[in-house]
Amino acid sequence: MTAKETIAAISTAHGKSAIGVIRVSGKNVLKITKDFIGSELKPRFATNVKIRDKSNTLIDDVIVIYYKGPSSYTGEDMLEIQSHGNPITMDFILEQICDVYARLSKPGEFTERAFLNNKIDLVQAEAIADLINASHISASKAAMITLQGNFSKNIKLLIEEVLTLRANIEACINFPEDDSPENSNKNNFNAINSLIAKLSKLIKSVDNGIVVNKTPIITIIGKPNVGKSSLANLLLGEQGSIVSSTPGTTRDALHHEVALAKNNITIIDTAGLRKTSDSIELQGIEITKKSINTASLVLYVVDDALGFDTEDRALITENKINNYWVVNNKIDLTGADPTMIKISNVSHFNISTTQNLGIDNLKKKLSENSVPDDETTGTARLRHREHLKSCLENLYMALDCNNNLQLELVAEELRLAHVSLVAIMGGDVNEDLLDKIFSDFCIGK
Amino acid sequence: MKKFDVIVIGGGHAGCEAAHAAARANVSVALVTMKHESIGQMSCNPAVGGIGKSHLAKEVDALDGLICKIADYSALQRRKLNASKGPAVQATRIQTCRDTYKLKMQQAIDAQKNLSVMEGMVSNIILDNEVLRGVVMSDGSKVFAKTVVLTTGTFLGGKIHIGDKSFSAGRLGDNASNALENFFKKHGFSLGRLKTGTPPRILKSSIDYSLLEEQGSDKNKPCLSYMHDHYGQTPNIISEIPCHITYTNNETHKIIKDNQALSPLYNGVIDSVGPRYCPSIEDKVERFYDKDAHQVFLEPETLSDKEIYPNGLSTCLPEDVQLSFLRTIKGLENCEITQPGYAIEYSYFDPRGLTKYLETKKIKNLFFAGQINGTTGYEEAAAQGIIAGINASCSVRNIGMWCPNRDQAYTGVMIDDLVTLGVTEPYRMFTSRAEHRLRLREDNADERLTAIGHKLGVVSSERLLFLKNKIKKIKAESKRLEEIKILPSSKVSSILEKKFNLKLKNVQTMKSLLKMSDIEYKDIQELESFGKTINSDVGHLVAIQERYEGYLKRQDQEVLNSLKTQNIKIPEQIIYNEIKGLSNEAKEKLSEVMPHTLGQASRISGVTPAIISLLRIYIKKHSS
Numbered sequence A: 001m002t003a004k005e006t007i008a009a010i011s012t013a014h015g016k017s018a019i020g021v022i023r024v025s026g027k028n029v030l031k032i033t034k035d036f037i038g039s040e041l042k043p044r045f046a047t048n049v050k051i052r053d054k055s056n057t058l059i060d061d062v063i064v065i066y067y068k069g070p071s072s073y074t075g076e077d078m079l080e081i082q083s084h085g086n087p088i089t090m091d092f093i094l095e096q097i098c099d100v101y102a103r104l105s106k107p108g109e110f111t112e113r114a115f116l117n118n119k120i121d122l123v124q125a126e127a128i129a130d131l132i133n134a135s136h137i138s139a140s141k142a143a144m145i146t147l148q149g150n151f152s153k154n155i156k157l158l159i160e161e162v163l164t165l166r167a168n169i170e171a172c173i174n175f176p177e178d179d180s181p182e183n184s185n186k187n188n189f190n191a192i193n194s195l196i197a198k199l200s201k202l203i204k205s206v207d208n209g210i211v212v213n214k215t216p217i218i219t220i221i222g223k224p225n226v227g228k229s230s231l232a233n234l235l236l237g238e239q240g241s242i243v244s245s246t247p248g249t250t251r252d253a254l255h256h257e258v259a260l261a262k263n264n265i266t267i268i269d270t271a272g273l274r275k276t277s278d279s280i281e282l283q284g285i286e287i288t289k290k291s292i293n294t295a296s297l298v299l300y301v302v303d304d305a306l307g308f309d310t311e312d313r314a315l316i317t318e319n320k321i322n323n324y325w326v327v328n329n330k331i332d333l334t335g336a337d338p339t340m341i342k343i344s345n346v347s348h349f350n351i352s353t354t355q356n357l358g359i360d361n362l363k364k365k366l367s368e369n370s371v372p373d374d375e376t377t378g379t380a381r382l383r384h385r386e387h388l389k390s391c392l393e394n395l396y397m398a399l400d401c402n403n404n405l406q407l408e409l410v411a412e413e414l415r416l417a418h419v420s421l422v423a424i425m426g427g428d429v430n431e432d433l434l435d436k437i438f439s440d441f442c443i444g445k
Numbered sequence B: 001m002k003k004f005d006v007i008v009i010g011g012g013h014a015g016c017e018a019a020h021a022a023a024r025a026n027v028s029v030a031l032v033t034m035k036h037e038s039i040g041q042m043s044c045n046p047a048v049g050g051i052g053k054s055h056l057a058k059e060v061d062a063l064d065g066l067i068c069k070i071a072d073y074s075a076l077q078r079r080k081l082n083a084s085k086g087p088a089v090q091a092t093r094i095q096t097c098r099d100t101y102k103l104k105m106q107q108a109i110d111a112q113k114n115l116s117v118m119e120g121m122v123s124n125i126i127l128d129n130e131v132l133r134g135v136v137m138s139d140g141s142k143v144f145a146k147t148v149v150l151t152t153g154t155f156l157g158g159k160i161h162i163g164d165k166s167f168s169a170g171r172l173g174d175n176a177s178n179a180l181e182n183f184f185k186k187h188g189f190s191l192g193r194l195k196t197g198t199p200p201r202i203l204k205s206s207i208d209y210s211l212l213e214e215q216g217s218d219k220n221k222p223c224l225s226y227m228h229d230h231y232g233q234t235p236n237i238i239s240e241i242p243c244h245i246t247y248t249n250n251e252t253h254k255i256i257k258d259n260q261a262l263s264p265l266y267n268g269v270i271d272s273v274g275p276r277y278c279p280s281i282e283d284k285v286e287r288f289y290d291k292d293a294h295q296v297f298l299e300p301e302t303l304s305d306k307e308i309y310p311n312g313l314s315t316c317l318p319e320d321v322q323l324s325f326l327r328t329i330k331g332l333e334n335c336e337i338t339q340p341g342y343a344i345e346y347s348y349f350d351p352r353g354l355t356k357y358l359e360t361k362k363i364k365n366l367f368f369a370g371q372i373n374g375t376t377g378y379e380e381a382a383a384q385g386i387i388a389g390i391n392a393s394c395s396v397r398n399i400g401m402w403c404p405n406r407d408q409a410y411t412g413v414m415i416d417d418l419v420t421l422g423v424t425e426p427y428r429m430f431t432s433r434a435e436h437r438l439r440l441r442e443d444n445a446d447e448r449l450t451a452i453g454h455k456l457g458v459v460s461s462e463r464l465l466f467l468k469n470k471i472k473k474i475k476a477e478s479k480r481l482e483e484i485k486i487l488p489s490s491k492v493s494s495i496l497e498k499k500f501n502l503k504l505k506n507v508q509t510m511k512s513l514l515k516m517s518d519i520e521y522k523d524i525q526e527l528e529s530f531g532k533t534i535n536s537d538v539g540h541l542v543a544i545q546e547r548y549e550g551y552l553k554r555q556d557q558e559v560l561n562s563l564k565t566q567n568i569k570i571p572e573q574i575i576y577n578e579i580k581g582l583s584n585e586a587k588e589k590l591s592e593v594m595p596h597t598l599g600q601a602s603r604i605s606g607v608t609p610a611i612i613s614l615l616r617i618y619i620k621k622h623s624s
Ligand SMILES: Cc1cc2nc3c(=O)[nH]c(=O)nc-3n(C[C@H](O)[C@H](O)[C@H](O)COP(=O)(O)OP(=O)(O)OC[C@H]3O[C@@H](n4cnc5c(N)ncnc54)[C@H](O)[C@@H]3O)c2cc1C
Pocket: B009, B010, B011, B012, B013, B014, B015, B032, B033, B034, B035, B038, B039, B040, B041, B042, B043, B044, B045, B120, B121, B122, B123, B151, B152, B153, B154, B155, B156, B170, B171, B174, B176, B177, B180, B196, B197, B198, B278, B342, B344, B369, B370, B371, B372, B375, B376, B377, B378, B381
């Protein structure tokens, strides 16, 4: 297949919103404007168009914008149709287009085309992929920051700085007889140190970015039969794990992703923790212990009639659980007040899963808690971090060689550092260096 | 009827190496060139070597080529550059006598068996049903051969500019080769235009040296050829003539600026690209306007020493302007010009039309080498020449062709750059182009290439023996030093502490001391337990190996890792247009270059890691 098919999709979130946007990209865009819209469009001008069905009934009054390739998001001819956000009208318009001229796009396909047509760089493309998979609003924000080129900008600045230093050193090595620049051990030392400081800062923010992009994990534990699975099911809104009145029924830790308010969280329902000799149940307890380690928050469920006793306290300390909330279940039987209280810094909730008491309150607090602290960092992927880390290593080595007065080895480490940065952003290690040398220094006899 | 295995067109630096190498490989060779007397002529500054360039030259020497030996025999000045910066970036530069160089080159060519020189201008190539048969001379006579190596330098479509004068020429005093250019245009070769320039020459007796700074040879006077530095005797310098240094000044710059409009570089007459690292003085004054002075080296050109080459003053201003700005420079107040500076525009072939064996993709058995591939410099030309000569002979002998890899030789770096990236300005070697710079050193080109050259038939057995001897000595000394142990409590240890602030914690070998950046071989030679040295030259080589050992191991690992992807072969019949997801730009570039491997593909500008992984998946899918 050589010519790319034309693709179309609704590009605003499904559901009710004020305005819905349908995007079309590919070579059939011109045909669509001619045949379907009925008139030729001036690029980048908003035009009002009335859409009618076969029986000439007015379906919607839409705004259409035509982007002529390559000056468009994907680099191809594109059409943007802004309708009134009603899912039924939007589906209707999309169907009309896809009937004759296009096919529905796959996830990320617009971005992929933008990337392949060199409209965005690799970093931005990956950020968009992050955006599509973003697990909560904060991560989407982080992805947006990357997308707007904050991360790219930082890397570009670092590359520029490495280049300046390399140009200086390489000019001294390659043109010792020309009026090459001053190169001193001390200047190299300062320049490398400044790079190390900036890079370390960037790596730190990248680390945060990676944490941000993980869904918070909430693990539910407690003694058997206190109502853990019942709580999990309520939070999940479906029959996730088996609820049973025989102690020890939930033997595996069950993972479930769920959207709480606008944020995704993962809920793990576990087997009960208790002393037992049943080998299968012991296995379940092992898994429970593991899932405690990965949890960002533990919900410790107790039967309100029995209360939080010394065995519970022992289980908490034994398993080194430090971030937990206590959930007193079955208050329908004790008549406790369904509110939240704080006892010595630990939150206590009173709920009843069968009577749906105190659940909304718990959900609300969970959703607030699932938003990570740092909302400002750009998302970066593991790939970026690896390159940044090896770049940092090379810079430290360069510092060492500089102390030993081994300029050609400093140069080698800096070359490798440069290669790592370019692997993230793209660029040409050799040509960019020569450009810099010849624009900065008067070289050549 | 004249019939040969190989015809080499052009007796410049590429042509001499190509012809001589093919003849050494025992095939019959004709070197066809305009004039016998201009074989080996240096069009510009008669210096061989320099950073990056000496690395190339030594690789030619390691393959038993001519350039280093001839330069050593005609040296007026021999210097080691970067002596304080570590062995990997050190280089040798030799100022030669232009006349002696040319003469010795002609003698070497004339003395070689299987090699005959024919004077004349080639005006056409004979193709018989797409099969290469030989060449036609301008008098209409024909010479036949199985393979042809074209090394015509700046002669194709050459055009000289001095002020508002311009005329067709290959270089000053030589005719351009215009008829031949038509053949290639007709056959759809992709030609481009580049330019270069040269400074005026000055009559030596008109220079006042009394106030100028002098620069002589180094004390140890290094040679270029392994035959002289590592394997045998060092020839004497034929006559030691020093260089002098002077500077331009604001008055010089003012004259140049005021007359800028008279320079074809600035009035729109020349629009082809010149080398950035070899700017004309017009360019330097314009671009670096804040500099008050530019350095000028006054270099001897010949033994007879009548003409001086003012290195740094390349120009194509009118001759009277050249004279008036020269006379503002200290020492040149009363100077006379013997030959004006000029710029030359010439045609070159897009080297992406070549395979890495320097064979054209369009016509089998036709090879290109030297400046016509968009390079500049004698060493660059010589290194391509020897590869093209070897491969032409391989083709005749029906054996596999060869080109060194990027981690094997600067020659490999250069050819890979040329055939993969093409050129946008005259290509010159810089050590920064080589990612394996620490491995590709002046001291070991023979260790990297000589044995291969012997297998290919261009290196004599005697030469191979010299190499084996050298390696044996290095190994022996290295082993000897490894066996000498130094105890922390010993007297030697306390000397080390005093002299180098080095505290030994446990037993060390004498060899491992060489890893320390500030300890050299001569330092350990002074230690009591050192014992008897074989030869301090060899010791120096051991020290170099020790210095880079850790780095080279790391690089070996990297090479190994990247080799897996790098060396994945791209099937020759691949059709990039059929690969889904490739951008049109990538398709175009890949189809044009037709890289042999993924490694080569990855170096094409605009080919991103994403594209490489696409290709890898595609190749994997289609190979099964
Ligand atoms: C004006 C000028 C300035 C330069 N300045 C520099 C510089 O500053 N720095 C630098 O590194 N390099 C410089 N060079 C480049 C350097 O001289 C060349 O790169 C090098 O000589 C190229 O070698 P070659 O073998 O490719 O070609 P050349 O040395 O040019 O040899 C070409 C040979 O081909 C022969 N020939 C041409 N056409 C025909 C034909 N049709 N039939 C038969 N024989 C033919 C010619 O007679 C000549 O012998 C300069 C060159 C010129 C001309």
